[in-house]
Amino acid sequence: MGETSRLVYWIKRLSEIALIGWLVLLLLIDVIVAMHDLNAATLLSPVCGLVGVVAVVRRRRRRVGGLVTLMTVSFLSSLVIGITGGDGAPGAAEIGSLLILTVGGLRAIEPVRRAALLSLAAMIVLEASASRINSVAPEPAVAVGFLLFVCWSFAAGIGAYLRFQLERRREAVDTVRRSERLELARELHDLVAHHITGIVVQAQAAKVVAEQKPEAVVPSLEAIANAGADALTSMRRLVSVLRSEDEAARSPGSTLMDMRTMVERFSAAGPRVTFDIGQGIADGSVAPEVMTTLHRVLQESLTNVRRHAPGTGWVEADLKLTDGSDLRAWAEGVRASNGQAPRARRAAYVSAGTSAGGGMGATSIPGATSATGGAVRLRVRNYGSMADIRISRLGGGFGLVGMAERVEALGGRLMAGPTPSGAWEVMAEFPL
Structure with missing residues (x-):
């Protein structure tokens, strides 16, 4: 790549x-x-x-x-x-x-x-x-004027066609972004509904327990408070991305087991994928909306491997806790390996936090970490692949645009591009 x-x-x-x-x-x-x-x-x-x-x-x-x-x-x-x-x-x-x-x-x-x-x-x-x-006769000036008008007509036609293609590209990107916002909003709506349902159930249980065992009410109240705080966090994120009042589906969200199952199904059809989950990561340690987005990024990355790099030998995927320095180090490595080709390098990776309009390149990668420095990072890397020429001629899709929009909406950062070792890598990072 x-x-x-x-x-x-x-x-x-x-x-x-x-x-x-x-x-x-x-x-x-x-x-x-x-x-x-x-x-x-x-x-x-x-x-x-x-x-x-x-x-x-x-x-x-x-x-x-x-x-x-x-x-x-x-x-x-x-x-x-x-x-x-x-x-x-x-x-x-x-x-x-x-x-x-x-x-x-x-x-x-x-x-x-x-x-x-x-x-x-x-x-x-x-x-x-x-x-x-x-000249004495007006014919030369008229002939030259007509020839120049014909040349201008061709130039204007080419420019108008290129403008039409650019506008179509922008509309497609905007459509993908709106679709991703709506889908993410639906997922967050479901997660908030899940939290509120848990609060209602715990409140009803606390009411029953209070009549028989009053000392057990305090732990129940603490659980209700924690569930309420989680619901408020998800709701704040929901408000930032919600763009429609469409009916939302009712699904519980993604889990680590869902990600493992997806990887196993992908490996069964080839190429083989290794998926490593680091210590300290569990369904409860990562916000549900972040886990759902990580699942989507992993799914889109594996789909892109099969669609755009059919000759891939193997794929490595890992989900780990990090201090937020991986994306900066990775970007610096790309710059060092492609130092003589800045424009190509700039187009090779995506920074969700700095995308504006149709352009998605970035040359500085600030860390997407919280005040405590903790972050969860998903990395997908495929080896031994070359792009299929027949597929490359069809042009790129909008998978990276959609992934970047989802990651950015949750305060994370996404990058994708070639590594110094020759592999293709997608990396998403979210603050904890």
């Missing part, structure tokens, strides 16, 4: 280098043409082309500013040539930069209304550049 991330990173880098090299080549052609016919009109084209190349290089940091700057310089150049009566032509680098920035602007500039207005402004600037051709 790590090799795949580095390969994708270098493919993107080489594509960027090829794009910039193509624009520089067009700029050199503009310079040669301007040197062949020295006049103010022809010298303005290389200047516009240079501004365009710089705007393309810096488009990820200053997308709107670069596009506006290039359009302003280009339009002023066309205006100056028109006023002075010079005879020139739009530069190739200038046109190429405007088209590239139009595609990127339609895809990424927010809101979409601003992106559309800037795209229309780019079309006007391109058409204005065609008026630099001041």
Whole structure:
């Protein structure tokens, strides 16, 4: 998996280098043409082309500013040539930069209304550049203007299609997040109902005991108080994630035995899974809503192994108590092994506490621990696997998005990505 991330990173880098090299080549052609016919009109084209190349290089940091700057310089150049009566032509680098920035602007500039207005402004600037051709007959300027309009139409179509795909992706991510919130809210509702039922039963029992053995009432009251505190904790978490009033199912929640049973069923169909539960972890030591989410993370992780890495040799899973340092150490190891590929590394793992919108990368991993430093950590790691090319072509799903949303809602943190040893690892951690 790590090799795949580095390969994708270098493919993107080489594509960027090829794009910039193509624009520089067009700029050199503009310079040669301007040197062949020295006049103010022809010298303005290389200047516009240079501004365009710089705007393309810096488009990820200053997308709107670069596009506006290039359009302003280009339009002023066309205006100056028109006023002075010079005879020139739009530069190739200038046109190429405007088209590239139009595609990127339609895809990424927010809101979409601003992106559309800037795209229309780019079309006007391109058409204005065609008026630099001041010949006796109007046909050359009209032909160049028509050709530029066709090129702009293709660029606008590509940008609009990419924008459509991006919006579809965002809607899908939002749908997954809402679904996970609703499902988690239903589970928490069930757990709170379970606590309240226990409180009612214990209160009824205490009433009966008080008539026959008054000294036994105090332990019953303590048990009622503890059950009430657990119910309040679950209710606070419920309020933070509840987004709907749909009817909730009535299920008791997940247990360690449920997790073991799921692992055994997965191992029976292959690949083999080892599941280790550390000392100090029991059904009562972990909050019920956290246990249910851990069960879901384990289920999703094993499902992803079978779906996306069918050649996996074996899978290791463990559930342990920790001090919260495992995620930080793991992230630092990923950074050290992929130090020359920051973008690929950033996309390789998920930090649920820092996700915003569609982006889910993180470069700093604060510990998800309580004031006492205790945390429960689930780790799933698969070895000896390579992604199936036929599956990879279909693109990624939203399993990690859903897991991250559930973990974040309970104050935890999720990470997933390649390890320095070449395995793929999913790690979820919750404060105790």
